[in-house]
Amino acid sequence: MFGSLSNFDDSLFDDLRRMQREMDEMFGPRTWPAGIRSVARGTYPPINVGATSEGVDIYLFAAGLDPKTLDISIQQNLLTVAGERKVEVPDDVEYYRRERYSGAFKRVISLPEDVDPDQVDAHYVDGILQVSVKRREASRPRQIQVK
């Protein structure tokens, strides 16, 4: 029931808020130089890319996909995600708005040079496709012991 949502456990709610704030700070308004393979805003699906010292995570905001139809490939540091979203359109109805993207899509994302194409992982949860690529061992920061 949605009604019970307003009675959030406080700690859980605080936690959510904090996480959201962190995400807001991280992905908030900012300008990047446009990549040579970048596409116009509004192109389906929208993408966020985040990096840590361990790896790079690509988030595709692609609701309503069948993950089996996705074609994800990586060559050197170029990640390609292709697929198709079919939005069912009943024909005996009257349409007022049709804003949801329907059809094939393909996006190419340039990743940092030091990613390891052999260590890629993809998950599809609640309409977000998350592709995690690890950096090469040699380029990760190492702890140096003082003897």
Next chain:
Amino acid sequence: MKDKTQVTASESTRASQSREEAPTLRPPVNVFEDAEGITLEADMPGVSRERLQLRVDQDSLLIEGDIQAAVPQGMEALYADVRATRYSRSFALSRELDTENIDASLNNGVLRLRIGKRAEVRPRKIEVRVD
């Protein structure tokens, strides 16, 4: 997996206005109508059933949801098309819609709402008799 659930009608949408003003995302929607009711589909990737909020009263429908994604510690953004974490969009409803009779489902980030029409306003077929 399909989550089928019933919407509870709330008295007002005031709760949303008391929130801090953060930028929100406007989910793209398809809206269509047939003889029995109106269907609304909205793309809200990243929203789970627990983080979806629907508020309905006699005149309006408010759709809200929070994006939750697995973000590792210490991550820095390299690029971002999506620059907010909350979806919000509202619609004015009309009298003939039966707000007691709404069905909602959320499947892979796609919200599907079905709002029925009151029985008395459904189009009736009028027979023409030929004498």
